[in-house]
Amino acid sequence: xxxxxxxxxxxxxxxxxxxxxxxxxxxxxxxxxxxxxxxxxxxxxxxxxxxxxxxxxxxxxxxxxxxxxxxxxxxxxxxxxxxxxxxxxxxxxxxxxxxxxxxxxxxxxxxxxxxxx
Amino acid sequence: xxxxxxxxxxxxxxxxxxxxxxxxxxxxxxxxxxxxxxxxxxxxxxxxxxxxxxxxxxxxxxxxxxxxxxxxxxxxxxxxxxxxxxxxxxxxxxxxxxxxxxxxxxxxxxxxxxxxx
Numbered sequence: 001x002x003x004x005x006x007x008x009x010x011x012x013x014x015x016x017x018x019x020x021x022x023x024x025x026x027x028x029x030x031x032x033x034x035x036x037x038x039x040x041x042x043x044x045x046x047x048x049x050x051x052x053x054x055x056x057x058x059x060x061x062x063x064x065x066x067x068x069x070x071x072x073x074x075x076x077x078x079x080x081x082x083x084x085x086x087x088x089x090x091x092x093x094x095x096x097x098x099x100x101x102x103x104x105x106x107x108x109x110x111x112x113x114x115x116x117x
Numbered sequence: 118x119x120x121x122x123x124x125x126x127x128x129x130x131x132x133x134x135x136x137x138x139x140x141x142x143x144x145x146x147x148x149x150x151x152x153x154x155x156x157x158x159x160x161x162x163x164x165x166x167x168x169x170x171x172x173x174x175x176x177x178x179x180x181x182x183x184x185x186x187x188x189x190x191x192x193x194x195x196x197x198x199x200x201x202x203x204x205x206x207x208x209x210x211x212x213x214x215x216x217x218x219x220x221x222x223x224x225x226x227x228x229x230x231x232x233x234x
Binding site for chain 1: 119148150152159160161162165172173175205207209211213220221222223224225227228230
C-alpha cells in the first residue's frame with residue numbers, strides 16, 4: 001500500500017534562511033507523481049510544486065524546489081529565503097497508478113513550519 | 118482563487134442530523150474528489166467522481182454518500198452525524214488526463230468546516 005511519511009511534526013526557521021521539509025514515500029510502482037501543498041491558518045490548500053517519477057530534473061517553482069531522490073524514495077521540499085508568510089502546514093502527497101484509474105492523492109501527516117522574524 | 122467553489126463555508130449541526138455539502142469544479146474539469154481533514158485522521162481521500170460516475174472510493178463511511186450531477190457539480194451527503202464527523206471537508210477538481218505521472222493538478226476548494234455538537 002502506498003504511504004507518505006513526514007517525520008517532522010513541527011519546525012522553526014529564521015526569516016531569510018532556507019529550510020528543508022522531509023518526505024519519504026513507499027510505492028512499488030514505477031509511475032507516480034509527488035506533490036507539495038501549503039495550508040495556511042486560513043485553511044485553504046495551496047499547490048506548491050510537483051515532481052513526476054520520470055522527471056530527470058528536480059522541480060523548481062520560485063523559492064520552492066523539490067529534492068527528488070528516487071532510489072531513496074524521498075521528495076524533500078526546500079524553501080529558500082524563508083518569509084513570515086511561509087508559516088503554515090505543509091503536506092507531501094503522492095499519486096500512483098491504481099486499478100480504478102483514479103488520480104487520488106495520498107497525504108502525509110504534514111509539517112508545521114514557523115518562520116521566526 | 119482556485120476556481121473551485123464549496124458551500125457552505127461553515128456548518129454547525131447536531132448529532133444524528135443529515136447535511137449536504139456542495140462543490141462546483143473548475144470549468145472543464147471532469148473529476149471531483151472529496152477529502153476529509155480531521156485532527157485524528159489527517160487528510161484522507163473519501164471518494165472520486167469522473168464525468169458523473171463514481172471512479173474510486175477511499176475511507177468513506179457507509180453513512181456518507183456522494184453524487185456528481187450532469188452539470189458536473191457534486192454533493193457529499195453526510196447522515197446520522199456523530200461528533201467524530203467534525204472536520205474540514207475539501208472538494209478538489211482536476212482534468213485527469215494522460216498517465217499517472219503526468220502533471221494533473223488538483224485544485225482545492227476553500228473547504229466546508231463541519232462542526233457536529
